[in-house]
Amino acid sequence: MDAPTTTSADSGSGGGGGWFTPRKAPPAGASTDQETPSEGRKVTPIRPVGRPERISRDREDTVPAQSAAPAAEAAPAPQYASAAGTPPQQPGPHATARPHAAQQGQGSSPAHPPHSAPSAQAPTAPRAEPTPRPAPGPEASPDARLIRRTLEEVGPDADKVTSYFYALLFVRHPELRPLFPASMDTQRDRLLKALLTAAEHADNKSVLVPYLKNLGRGHRKYGTQPEHYPAVGECLIGALTRYATTTWDQETEAAWVRTYTTISQVMIDAAAADELRAPAWWYGEVVSHDLRTSDIAVVTVRPDQPYPFLAGQYTSLETPWWPRIWRHYSFASAPRSDGLLSFHVKAVPAGWVSNALVHRARPGDVIRLGPPSGSMTVDHSSDSGLLCLGGGTGIAPIKALVEDVAEHGQRRRVEVFYGARTDHDLYDIDTMLRLQQTHPWLAVRPIVDQQAHLQLPDAVREYGPWNEYDAYLSGPPGMIRNGVDALRDIGIPVDRIRHDSVEELVATGN
Template sequence: MDSRTVALIRTTFKAVAAEEGGPEKLARSFYAILFTDYPQVRDFFPAAMDAQRDRLVKAISYALDRLEEPNKLLPFLAQLGRDHRKYGVQPAHYTAVAVSLKSAMQVYAGTEMWTDEVDRAWDEGLKIIADTMIGAAEKETTPPVWTGTVVERREVLRNLTVLRLQLDQPMQYAAGQYLSVQIPSRPRMWRYMSPAVPANANGEIEFHVRGVLGGWVSSAIVGQTAVGDQWLLGSPLGGLGIPRNTKRKMLMVGCGTGIAPLRAQLMAMAQRRTNPKVHLFVGGHHPCDLYDLDTLNSLAVSNRWLTVTPVTEHDENPWWYTDSGELAPAYPGLEPLVTGQIGRVVASFGAWADRDVQIVGSPSMVQTTKFRMMAAGTLTKNIRHDPLF
């Protein structure tokens, strides 16, 4: 794709997305057009379209932003295409999505900006996206969905549950990847979750789930999941993970359930003979928000390449926390607790120029940490995180 075509797509998209509430308005208009002109696709989508309405549009904009980086874009689209098999999406549906998105864009861009050349540029960009997703889906031989039966649930914090599931067949994912899950009480509301253990031949998998206030799916998982529940799981996604034989040292920064994909990678590394040095910063608001310290402590004690530093914004538990008057007990494998905002704490060590960096947590935590690290001199190309949608 030539640079003029890319520039035309970017300019028109930015003109729409930069407006106040632009992406949200675009998503609303896109779905209105899609469901009116192609009513047969309505059933793929959840009944309640209020939450996460803009994920599909955000993903398309994420892809359009990377049209000139095929080595990043194509694997991302191929994974999405394989994952979209869970919806039963057929090639014709991609035309419906492309036509509806273009119509929605056209409304906002106005006829003056939407020239024939712009129209052709969008056709070309959307064709690359659709062809890559369709091609990868057609070639894939793994199942479109796995079934996982909940075999254990454990509340580790108020509002944070560890769940273990037995898959109907093993899934090959790289430690650090995520996948989408659908629970029985929330049909068609797929949400991303990150396995907290590496893939294994027995098909055992673990998730750490935090209930988000007012969240459709996470609060149902934390509040209602019972042993025996059957979940559906889509194909693995994401590019976090430590390549074998890498010599680059690593820096990992995780908050809340962001620990899950980091711990899965550390567990996978612990099975290797040699590893580069890894420093993990694990964060929470209060000391009582830190969880899974036993596992991290054991990993650090038995693997000299690993350093783990707990970080909390406050040095004391909140007054209403009554489970124990104590802070987290001392763990010999962990560095002493540091107090401060995690991005600031990590950046206070310098630019970490010799490290590959992974940041995992809520979108705002990822953005703030990345911002602080870049201000301290860390190169963007050394920082990795999952897409924030």
Template structure:
């Protein structure tokens, strides 16, 4: 069944028309049959369509790892409560999703066995999400107040908040946020510090050209703003029982979930060795390198390796490039994935990658080309 699902989904992936048609058909069918559902979603569905496809792609790619898939779907079901989605809404969505998949596929080779395979998969998806939504006793969302907004680069800001009550997320997870400047538009952001009993949380946000939410966070956020934060998601974590050391690779604000984990590990007595590669186009893109150096100086199990594609900052950011403290790894030059792959296959490590989709894709390719077993590599599907 898995091979049939993957082959059919690959045929949808192979064309832009197929990718666009799947999400468009799903929402148009769902709203035609259940017009009352439309009010649960934002007016612009571009991000919703993109997330739907990402979620399906993650599930299809990881069908052999049932625990990982079920955990991801349960998180997604709890997260969707922020829209007012309940368990009953999922059963009503099953037919729309099957119609969307079939409509996006090459009709001439759609078979009854594919109908069975996709029907069973959709039943698993929606039942798991519905069960998680109906049986979670945590709030659907937490209120939080902005207590700090620091512009580190022209297009990058660090935002610090205090939630009304502690949010039970694990270091390495991400949360969905809604800001007052963009009501009803939710975006996923990774927490850059571990959870604490005071409800404090920190996000690193880079302005995305043409984006709806990130420019408002970077340019318009003010101390005192009230945000909403939804249920934590994600599976980046260090397996302390497995005995393997750790390789972490982060680019830009993708360092946030890795940073949170090493901060959390620094509060423990014993840890596996961690090699943390931090990358960016220019040295200034390594905006938090001095914090990571300080962590490395006080925690001998942590090695921080800075990497930049260019050796000097651009003319519009005329700030001296900091030198690494004595004894720490010097900054390397090159594309992040290729630099990491030069060190070997890392086949003895548990590996985490965090950054833009393009960065993750090229880094995974570089590692696998260098002999890294793909089952050792972890990255989150939605951030």
């Protein structure tokens, strides 16, 4: 599924001098346009580069409840937490728990941005728990060591670096500002964070390259073009120059330029290869909207063209009411013969997209879909059982996995633990029990916190043995974190534990 990209690991590595110049011209006719089914293509707001595909699912970034429009600069608190404490993860919204990884400033501080720049004090990325930065090992390359030294210095000023970076970007390249969401609060540090994370792991090519390819492909929907990358890189260096005052020197700058050049080339190549075979986005017309509880809806859409994906994967959605704000949701069904796609959406307090999808979307509305992503998929060459933990709306991809096993006609044991806080929150239990009735190899066990007096992961310990099972976890970050611990405790090897990556490449040690 990966694009046959050139990773260009050494592109631009001939020295820290020149800036990266995109190898490929922007694809001819590759417009950033969007079309509505009836209106033809029109210009789509784009986002230049570098938002990590952080899984937010229905736990999306939020906006102050009173905001009528996403214009305020006050930052909402994104809710998706990092999986600190879990093993390093493969980048991508799904990861196994395998313990692997997962500016031409030239010393001069750029001019201060005007005060209208994004506030430095606003909360930025989800940082539910700090993830310690891995110390550069003795085998770290000289560039990696310099980069980590910079990151260590700017770490305490992360918010300021973020604000300064965007201020620079928008002051120096005002033409890029309309390409970002009107309010930058929910997303503003994703770009920088992705770049810094990638740079930090520059030595770990086996993890980094797939991560960047995915990032590059995912950025097609924003309309990212190769010529945006130098602008971003320039401002990245500008921001680092300003805040890494004691460690920044020519050598460090050269290391950053080389690393950023490599990062951007991998992303550009991946996007270009993807362009040959898939659209940058799909339109999806809402064909049904089933309000299951006061805050959970099952939304089914019909894509405007075939949408290939695998059970267990997820996509990103943009509603017409909040342009350029994308949120991730898992496919709640295996691919269907009628091509329809379903999503389970929980409206979270002050969540922009989730509230729109739950409370506003109606049949006939048209949303946009990004490409499918994630690798929490079933290995059909194996006959191991599947132990699935689905917490809350995290049951959505688990249901898709069950359907996938059913369609492949195998008789593998599938044990689903469906966790919820109250009975009422088991909004999809009827579907799951129907599946259980149909398939003798399937067991579904609802675990309600209030009744069981224990949380979902602990309930699993009371059953088993699980040593012949592959484990799949889907739900809130805390559940995944505790679930991984619980499953490892009961002897499931970490390379058989699969779950959505709560934050790529940020887990300890990757």
